[in-house]
Amino acid sequence: MSEESNKTTRPAFLKWASFFLALLVLVAAILAYTAQVRFLAPGPLQQDVSVLIPRGAGLEKITGLLEKAGLLEKEGIIDDALIFQLGARYTQRSKNLKAGEYLFPAQVSMDQAIAILESGKSIAYAVTIPEGKTSQEIVDILLAEPALEGTINQTPQEGSLLPETYHFVRGDSRQSIIDRMQADLTRTLQDLWDKRQEGLPLKSPQEALILASIVEKETGVASERPLVAGVFVNRLNKSMRLQSDPTVSYGITLGKQPLGRSLTRADLKALTAYNTYTIDGLPPGPIANVGRSALEAVMQPAATKYLYFVADGTGGHAFARTLKEHNKNVRIWRSVQMK
Template sequence: MFGRKKQTPPADMPSQDEQQPRVAPRSPSEAIKPMAAPPPPPRLRRKRGGMLSIFSGLMTLFIALAIALIFGYGMVEREVTAKGPLQEDKVVLIPRNTGTNEIADILKQEGVINQPLLFEVYALVNRQRGQLKAGEFQFKAGTSVAEAIDTLVQGKAILHSVMIPEGLTSEQILSRLYENEVLTGDVAETPREGTLLPDTYKFERGTTRQQIISSMQAAHRQALSQIWQRRSPELPVKTAQELVILASIVEKETGRADERTRVAGVFINRLMKRMKLQSDPTIVYGLVGGKGTLGRGIMRNEIEAATPYNTYVIEGLPPGPIANPGRAAMEAVANPSRTKDLYFVADGSGGHAFAESYEQHQRNVTRWRQIEKTRATDSDVDRADPDADLRGQLAPAGPGAATGKRSRAFDASEGTDKDPLKNKSYDLNSAKNVPTLSQP
């Protein structure tokens, strides 16, 4: 009977006792205790770079500054919008070339603000420093610092105005500009007659008189260019300058808007028939030039006096304008009424009676003389010269009225208390009323 042969491990293989480490026997109490978990592996700490540390610090500083600025701006915003110390509306003049700090001092002195440093800081924060404008400004009662800055930045300066009536000569216009105390400076030379457009011109304090003259000249050129382009093709006037000359005569003959085109039509008809214009205002201008008025009525011998402007003597138009006509007068000459009228005379209502024939005109003259006879008083006629012809530029016997007889129409614009050029409130667009006259 064979038995199993006992195998022996190779010599190089460790024995079972060598493969399993021997553990010391534990007591029953230790055996039932859980085994402790192994400790975690140690964390490796990375070394921070220098740039990262700097960036982190800067970000922290920036955030802190931003919070401080927002908080500070909120406080400033509350202060600048608070009601100011001004008790009532006030006008303050800010001179030209004034710095922000100087503006702040001016507003402090005028009682508009009480914190000039706050004014400067807020103007700087809002990037408005250097944009504050000079001029004359009105600040309302209780104006805050922010509102004061807005007023100066938006440039809402107070505007003044100068009114130049139609029919003034260039010398008279200059006199009116020099009477205005808000305007400054001198005018280099008297503008040529008929190159200024009468109107109401607005300006800020500090504007020069030369600037107003330049504005009037530019406005005249623009208006004349537009009107000349729209003129009637049948006009006997050949140049824009001739249109201005005739418009100046129309302007001096009537101030009524509803008559201008008809008065212009009379002169156009006379030019086409080669008749003398016979306009009294041309006599006056030939005698006194740019001064504009005689200070009295026209004398009989002055009607026949030969001057380049006297249209009772010369043929056609005078060599230049006798005043500065307005836009309406130039429009009237460019597109006159199409009538056969050759004459006009005052009708007693502030207007004129027109006639196509000399006989009809004579009847109108007789009617006018009857009207002025009923109005006559002893205080309005100078008896020192019984041969004086008092037919002046506004009363108006009109073209062809020199009949050899004495006319009694009064020249309302020649140096009397009713002179529209002396009375600043006179409206040249309204009817001109003939003053009362006396019997000779």
Template sequence: MGWGLRIFAGTLALAVAVAGGVGVWGYQRYSAPGPLEQPETVIIPRGSGLEAIAITLGDSGVIASPLVFAAAAKLTGTFRDLKAGEYQFPAGISIDGVLEQMRQGRTVVHRFTVPEGLTSAQVVALLARESGLTGEIAKPPKEGSLLPETYHFSHGDSRNTLIERMQAAMTQILAEAWKNRDPNLPFETPQQALTLASIVEKETGIAAERPKVAGVFINRLEAGMKLQSDPTVIYALTDGGGELGRALTRNDWKLESPYNTYVAAGLPPGPIANPGKASIQAVLKPEHHEFVYFVADGTGGHVFAKSLADHNRNVAKWREVQQSRQSDHGETAPE
């Protein structure tokens, strides 16, 4: 034990004895408002002893006297139960209030949101930028294994632990949706349904459209047609890295890859993103119709067609919209 800690410990013992002899004065200091003039966030590192906690709180201005705080913690017996973490203490909080908040472990709760349709590489990148988490991702998670959702965590939690929570949530959601799926769907395994759900997720951001879009792809699978989905080409071109950053070209559609559904028949080998619950449910309870084509309608949604002739007319209208906007961005026609 260093001289500083010995002096602190000795002084603390004396403070405990004095506080025990002057109970009224001690209680007043214990329950009186503290010096904080505005809320303050303080991080108590894991492994901190009572002395270190008291000094940290004193340096942060939460308490006026580390010695009085430590004495109060000793006298009340709460020093054994003080929990590390990130705390936000309100203005004027008393020593009593600080001890109770730390005894209960009422730490700051952070929110980490995984948007629908991100690849696993993109999710890992988001986690890496989250300063409140610790550790590095030991192994890149399997594509499609992470459920897009908002997750709560405390300062110092592990990134790998958060990944495990996302995977457990996806496993549960997929199992429930698979159990309640419509009959006679062209899937042999839940993983195949998850793969199509990832395509649906990337094809439309409109929740109401997802069952209809899912129905289009299921109709194509049942008819032996190629899925011809642009997002699968982008996934192949970026190797799962995320956005391409440019419009697809005709040469892109010819890319030899099992993920390119313009070249390869049937479903890709696996998901191309992490789909949300709504897309998974849309694939396993799709809208039943006869549409086998769809293309952007210029308003953020899509227009659907049963025949190639109708589809070509819809494509022509979409190209007129593109030309009027004088932009090269937007969805490509062959869908």
């Protein structure tokens, strides 16, 4: 081929090369624009759905990201894993996606889905532990909670847990809730002990906890607790036995299960370490796990001269200063029971 022919062919080749390059750039721009539109557009999800992104799935690796996209596709949140992947990488958020359980709203876009995974704001659950439960009962409650995982190392010491509503995310361990309850009890008990009323017949925070557990089991009426605590404080000051029925029940069951029956005269005479009809002073340990209200009542008991109380048939109690008054209240209570 002549030199003149080469000169003619070269401009034509460059012309076509430039054309195809421009075409490729145009196609790439169109594809990028289309992907961006799809990335930001409302997604296919028809109704809100929660998805669990498991721990240890390699979120910082491309395979981990694809795994997440697969989960989202399976739930109908996205319909193109590749665009989801490219969008996460292009916006430099692919390494920020976190494990957890997330709620995705209907028509959530891919961009919004990534933001949800990036936030780490997992769906919050709550378990409420009622006041006055024994440690074994609390363990049973936590074991029955399906959103928690794992076992509990051992049944905690009676009275070492603070009943409250505890929030957690799916996959948290049951033992972690126990640990939080114990830490909360320790902190709350010390704080209230430091602010206690002067002159209480209690030598330590532990003794206050024991008495609070008795108050907790004696009444479920919050407004009565300072008065009930005042009665027990008066009895301790006078070296009178506490004569609390819940301590008798605990001495029989040791908190492993409910007694399931009424107390008998024989029960009241039983020689157990917890029977405050037969022992002086406080029992050796708490008989339940107590809430803050009962602890506050013991640390700040009502100033009263009452020494006795009995159920009044309305959910509360009738209080008395003398045994004569108390026996009268007992007769009234028995007549209510017979109706």
